[in-house]
Amino acid sequence: MKKCKICSSFATAITDTKTKKIYHKCSRCSYIFLDEAFYVDEAKEKKHYDKHHNTFESLGYVKMFEDLIEEFVTPYIDSVERALDFGCGEGEVLPILLERSRIECDRYDIFYFPQKVYESKEYDLVLSTEVFEHLTNPLEVLKELLLHIREGGYILLMSAFHPDNDDEFFKWWYIRDITHIGFFNIATFEYLAGELNLEIIKHNFKNIILFKKREV
Template structure:
């Protein structure tokens, strides 16, 4: 039996009847993670990301981020970090057009840890946390670089409630997706790290706030 990577409680093992991949589902916080024997190596992971060509020509992709900015970014934000930005074209550019300063970090495309020694009003991480082997540790690191009253905005699809729906879910077919959350998981993370969930959309977007309200 594996121990949950989020809350250290027991998990149950489930197997995808189609791919035979093994997943571990937490009985406490609902986090689900792929067994490590099915992880792809970094070379294959990078090759997979290189196939992504999201740009300003991808109108639906741009609209997704425009809506994210309109609906979820609080007022009075000045400094931001796009953590796991990929090639870092669309979202940082849109934020900069709004007058925000946006630093970029990605382990493959912008590997310099520009956030070291800095604190931000807002850290955004879109379609990143489902790729992480140790998401709680990454989250802990991020909030060290967040001002009191600052925000973390995560985009990662909430997993279905039951195994049948989970194994039909398109999101698990991406070979680089290894960890899956729902609102209960994020509520546990918020409690563990002293954060408040101030907004979510019941689907894939969660806004956390650190410390006192500004």
Template sequence: MKKCKICDSSATAMTDTKTQKIYHKCLTCDYIFLDEVFYVDMQREKKHYDKHHNTFESLGYVRMFENIIEEFVLPCKEDIKCTLDFGCGEGEVLPILLEKNGMTCDRYDLFYFPKKVYEGKKYDLILSTEVFEHLQNPLEVLNKLLLHVEKNGYLLLMSAFHPNNDDAFLKWWYIRDITHIGFFNLQTFEYLADKLGLTIIKHNSKNIILFQKREV
């Protein structure tokens, strides 16, 4: 049995008969992760991202972020001045929309904005949308990000919550993306909140969750 990358508990294996890919599901926190032998290399990963057209010309993409800001960010706006979009991608849509709403926003992306502008800084809000499903070591990244969140600051993650059913998971469209290697659900995020000193402020039961860092 593999060990869970989130809670270090035992994980059971399941095989997608269509692709022969092997996934490991944690028995404790429900995190599911792809076996490492099926990872794509960074060159192929970058090539895959280059196919995305996530710009202001994509009206649905823009509207998605407008909805996120309206529902999850603006209710906390008086506490938020300085933000970071971690894994912003090439198009900068979310940072620009945040700036239009009166917040500053730094950009970081492994491939498109690789300068680690967040080093030595703290933020009232860090957003990471459609990023954590791509990470080989999500807990390590999450711990590093939280070092850059102010006390009582916020962390917003967007990643589709997996169906907690093996058959449904193996038929799920989200696992067909060759760069998606880790999958969360609400139970996983509840475990992380408890472990890392976070309070879940709000979620949509689908793909977005907002945490607040508790003051210690």
């Protein structure tokens, strides 16, 4: 049995009978992660991302982020001046939309904007959309990001919440992406909030959750 990458409890192995892929499911925090034997290499991962073409020409992609800003950022905009888009991708759509809302936004992406511009900075808001499902070490990355958020600041994560039922999980479209290796749901995020001194402000029951960093 392998230890959960979020809470370190022992996770139960579950196997997709169609793909033969093995996943590990934690009964304590509900995190599910793909066995490392099925990871793709970095070159194949980058090639997969290069196919996305998520730019301002993709109207549905732009609308998704416009809606995200309206629901999860605008209500708190008076206290948000500086933001970081962690894992912004090639198109910079979200940072540009935030800048149009008069929020200064830094970019970081392991492939397209690899300079860690955030290392010496502190932010009012960190956003990470469609990133955490790709991470081999999500807890460590989240802890690192929290070091760069001021007390009372926010972190917003977008990653589809997995179904609890194993049969539904194996039918779930989200696991078909070869670069998706870790899967969260509300129970996972509630666990993380309790461990990392975060308050869950709101979520959409589907794929977006907003946390506030509690003041010490």
